[in-house]
Amino acid sequence: MPSENQGLRSLIVAFATAGAFAAAASVVAEVGKRRAEEGYIEPPPLLLVVAEAAPWRSGSPPPLWRVLAPKGTPRVVEDERTGLVVAAEVEPEPEAVPTQEAAVGPSNPGDAAPADPVATAAPSAAAPTSLPTRAPAVPTPLIDADHRGMIPFYQALSRGTGLARAAHYGDSTIAADGITGTVRRRLQARFGDGGPGWVDAGLDPRWSARPDLGTKRTGEWETKSILLGGGNGRYGYGGVVSTAPPDGSLTITGAKGAKISSGTLTHFELWYQVGPGHGAFWANLDGASVGGAAADADARADTRLVSDVGEGYSKIAFGASGGPVPFYGVVMETAGPGVVWDALGVVGVGSRSFNYFNKAHLASQVERRRPELIVIQLGGNELGIPVLQRGDGHEYAPYYRAAVDLLRSGAPNAGCLIVTPLDQGTREGGTPMTKPAVKRQVAVQQKVAAEAGCAFWNAFEAMGGEGAIVAWGKRKPPLAWTDLLHLSAAGQDLVGQGLADAIEAGYDDWVATGGPDAAPPTPAEPPRGEVLPIPEPAP
Incomplete structure (x- = not known):
């Protein structure tokens, strides 16, 4: 019983x-x-x-x-x-904008990844000499001929000053910041904490999460993403636009009373949209105003507020008044040296979802962010498309390559790293097994990476290849869920450790072979806080 x-x-x-x-x-x-x-x-x-x-x-x-x-x-x-x-029970959101003295209780939208019980190596400031074994995962290096896909990022790491930024685009595999959070912590432990980097405005937990941050929203925000559309082609740098209602606000602190960053946060940016019928925005750092202005304009355009605070800050708040204001996100960074790893995952998206972007808008957003590395981890939601069900799946290549080229268009001189989808399973006659299309898709993505000059990391093989999703689900505690699609927090951390191992090993090999002797590029800093009108998308 x-x-x-x-x-x-x-x-x-x-x-x-x-x-x-x-x-x-x-x-x-x-x-x-x-x-x-x-x-x-x-x-x-x-x-x-x-x-x-x-x-x-x-x-x-x-x-x-x-x-x-x-x-x-x-x-x-x-x-x-x-x-x-x-x-x-979720705490009800107050209707009014909080005062500067209002208490802000951190609210963690996701589950923090627990310590991985199967990893045999922990993050360390020391350079790894080889890829460690983290059963049941398989040590998997980057495939990157002459390091050509990673050189801009490696050069930024080797300078010892400033920030090395990565933009990691993906789907639900990274939307909860599991894999990306682990990579961020690992690289920051070795090269310096550059801060949380980019965080989507609104932080709607239905589309993305940042377990390292505590948030408090007021008002009924409206969120649009590249999955469901409705944003008129403008979804910002991260694929999500959140409109704050009049008197709506968002406060961000560290999770559960912790600091937002182990370093001193000195740089803040608020990315938003001006346009007809918009209200005004305001922004505070530690309760002190750092700016605000009317967002009403005759035509829609993208802009940002930029603030540098020498003494640092530990809490940010921003919102709308007098009318709605669409926000794309915020940037929180230290002065460096350090790594910034932007997690840009949107639940449910595939390669063709990025077609809903206004291409000029997306390129402008990426250009402003100035990443030294574009990471693309897509495909888990595409295993059912017809072109992957027949032959070797080569007809999938144009769709995927188009997404790769679009995401790189705003930073053509940045490095590029393609990460494959994880293993996914199905049940044939009740027996769980790897979906047949997974290996076809991985092979196509590897070919696209080589043709596009991108580094390549095979997350499917890093899990153990065919049948891994089933085996990981049988671990105690489980590393994968019973849907045969997603990993647990511990499983995501394990994959993130493997990716960080591969990046660090690639960097060490680049250094050992004389890579730093090449002069690092020094692109000019673009103007900050400017309003750039973007053409309306074609109907």
Whole structure:
């Protein structure tokens, strides 16, 4: 007979999951429409989970809960003491803009990655001499002939001054900042803490998360992404635009009382949009105003507020007044030396999702950010498209290459690193196995990387190749969830460790072969805070 705890767990999970699915119906319908337009033969994500997922087991989140649960819905978490799944009520958001003295309680939208029990090496300031073994992962180096894909980033690391920035684009694999957060911590431990870098405005937990930050939102923000559209081609540097309502605000601190950065944050930027009918914006650092202005204009344009604070800051707040204001994101950086690793994941996107960008707008946004490395990790949501179901999948190459070229258009002199999707599984006759299209897709992406002059890291092989998603799900604690699609926090950390190992090893080899002897490029700093009008997208 099931225990009372087991019965309560099942009841709560069933109730919460059903509520989340019902609330997400319109979103799923729109995603399905988009997928049909892009040629998918698989059903939309929610139906995939219903059709393929095994019965829920302890330790796994309810299907798509974090992705599709509406704002204000209780979160479902695993109680560490009793093992019960409990519903934690979300604190209601106040209606007014907080005063400078208002208490701000950090709210972590994601689960922090726990210490990886299977890793045999921890982040260290010392340069690694070889790729460590982190079972069940497989040590996997970068494929990068003569380091040509990584040289701009390696040069920035070797200077010992300023910041080395990376822009890591992807889907739900990185949207919770698991893999990217681990890479950021590893590289910052060795080369210096450049700060959190870019953070999407609004931090809507349905689309992305930053577990290292605490946030507090007021008002009903409206978020648009390149998955569902509605942003008139303007989705900022990160693929998400969030419009603050009149008197809406966002406050960002360190998570759970911790500092935002181990270094001293001295640089702040607020990226936003001006246009007809917009209100005004304001911004504070540690309660002191650093600027604000009317965002109303005859035509839409992109701009940013820039502030340098010599003594540093530990809390930021910004918002709208008198009318709505669309925000793209904020930048929080130290003076360096250090690494900044921008996590730019949007749940549900694929290569063709980037076609919803106004290309001039995206290029301008990336150019302003000045990354030395563009990292592209896409494809997990594309395994159902027809071109990957036949032959060797070569027809997929033009779609993927177009996304690579578009993302690099704003920083053509930056390095480029292509990271493959992780292993994904399906159930054939009830038996879980790797999806047949995964290996075709990985092979095509490797060929595109070579042709485009990008470094390549095979995350599929780093997991162990075919069948890895099944094996990782059987680990205790599990490294992958029962949906055969996503990794647990510990699994994401393990992949992030492997990627960081590969980057550091590549850098060490570049140094050992005389790479730093080449003079590093010194591009001119672009004007800051300027308003750049962007042409309207074609209808």
